[in-house]
Structures are given as C-alpha cells and as structure tokens.
Amino acid sequence: MTGKNHTTVSEFLLLGLPIQPEYQNLCYALFLAMYLTTVLGNLIIIVLIRMDSHLHTPMYLFLSNLSFSDLCFSSVTMPKLLQIMNSQVPSISYARCLTQMYFYLFFADLESFLLVAMAYDRYVAICFPLHYTSIMSPKLCLSLVALSWVLTTFHALLHTLLMTRLSFCADNVIHHFFCDISPLLKLSCSDTHVNEVVIFVMGGLVIVVPFLLITMSYTRIVSSILKVPSARGIRKAFSTCGSHLSVVSLFYGTIIGLYLVPSADNSPVKEIVMAMMYTVVTPMLNPFIYSLRNRDIKGALGRVCKKKIFSCL
Secondary structure: OOOOOOOOOOEEEEOOOOOOHHHHHHHHHHHHHHHHHHHHHHHHHHHHHHHOHHHOOHHHHHHHHHHHHHHHHHHHHHHHHHHHHHHOOOEEEHHHHHHHHHHHHHHHHHHHHHHHHHHHHHHHHHHOHHHHHHHOOHHHHHHHHHHHHHHHHHHHHHHHHHHHOOOOOOOOEEOOOOOOHHHHHHHOOOOOHHHHHHHHHHHHHHHHHHHHHHHHHHHHHHHHHOOOOOHHHHHHHHHHHHHHHHHHHHHHHHHHHHHOOOOOOOOHHHHHHHHHHHHHHHHHHHHHHHHHOOHHHHHHHHHHHHHHHHHHO
C-alpha cells in the first residue's frame, strides 16, 4: 500500500449507460416512467398495509419493509442516472459516491434478509398452520425486522469504511451508472487485497447463506405441499408462495448470474444490464407481483378506496 492514505481524486465521472445519442431521450422517458412506477407502486403497498387492519399480519409487516427497501433501493441509483441522461453531467463527488455505495449495499442487503424472513413466514404458515400465531409472534417478527436492519447497517458500513482507506490517484472514470464496489476498486491505486477478501467472505454470508436458507425453506414447503391430499389444498399452498418465489427468482437470479456464475463474456455492458435488472426492474415489478396475485392486497385497495369515496360525499 502507498504511504499516502489521502484521496487525491475529489470527484468521479459516471459513464452511465451505453446508449446511442439518438435514443437518449426515449431511454430517459422510459427510465423516468419506470422509476415513477416503482415509487408509486411501492408507496401504494406501504400505505395499504398501514391503513387496512386486515393486513396487520407478519407477512405484510415483512412486505411493507420490503416495499420500503425497494423504493429506497431504486432511489439510490435512478435519480443520478436520470440526471446524467438529462443534463449530460456525469460527475459525482467523492463523498456522494461513497454515500451512494453505502446505501446501495444497505438496501440490497436489507432486501436479501427480508426475503429470508418472508420465506420463514411461509414455511411456518404451511408446515405448522395450527401453531402459526404462536410461532410468528409480534415479538419475533419485530426482532427479525430489527435484526435485518442491524446486519445490513454493519455490512454496508464495513465496506464503506474499508473503501475510505484507499487512495484514488489519477483515473476517475467509473464504467457504470452508479458507484459500485467493483468499479471503485479497479480505480484505486492502493492495495485492495483486504477489501477483496472481505467482499468474498461477507458476500458469501449476505448472498449465499440467505439464498440457501430460502431454498431450504421452500424444499420443506414443497415436501409438505405434496402431502396435502386435495388438489385444492395444493393450489392454495402454491398460490400463497407464488408471489414470494417470483420475487426471489428475480432478485437472486440476476445477482447469482452476475457475481457467482463464471462467464467468458464478463464485459462492462453485461454487468450494467444485469445491475439494471436487480436495481431498476425488480423493485418496479415487485408491487405488481404481490398485488396481482394477492387477494388481500386487492381487497384492501377496494376497502380503502370505498372509505375515501364515502368520506368525500
């Protein structure tokens, strides 16, 4: 490592997306619409769960936190991307870059842990339906949510503090649309060995372990479902888990495809496309997945709308 631990680069340049100039305005409108849809969709889920007492259950406590995480996760990267596309000003200060990296890691990790909590909730609901209320007590649910927030705070802060010890000397061009760890490490003129080891170890704990826990939960769930004698019972059980499985597949599928599956074509364009999938597309689709397949959400929306209509008369 160099003797100087100070940062000589005061700002970075985000290259954004590899889009041809003639398609710039069209893509800007598309991404703006996607971001607004993400914000509106997740806000509706949060407000419905907050306002409708029928949704004050463990599953919807986790879902409201997931929707908040999705909303913030998208907001970490999309406003800056839209600014770059609209004003062609790709610069971001050193402090804002590290702040963006911190909150990106924070909400990505939070989503991972919340998906585990939701998988455990579905496991208890299907495998131990008679004991569901006693097992998924308010104390346990709040503890799982609090634990998720604490673990994500620690993990994101650890990587951010390790990044602050690095020096950035000359090259300040980030070949991405946000400040991710990997592009920043490539720009550093310091020894990044410690950072890389921590990424490997902590990445396994934050991505692989939650994915394995979710897989174990659904293995038990499928085993329990197959023991249900009636076809109606099987359909009901699968419909209960279908939304969550869709979200898990979208989130972990793209992350595993990007970080854990070796590929000969590990180009910056591929990384950007995959990152767009789990930072932009997945948070936008989650509200639709949960609302379109969920009778409780549809019922809550109808009840809240009726209350508003009657209150205005």
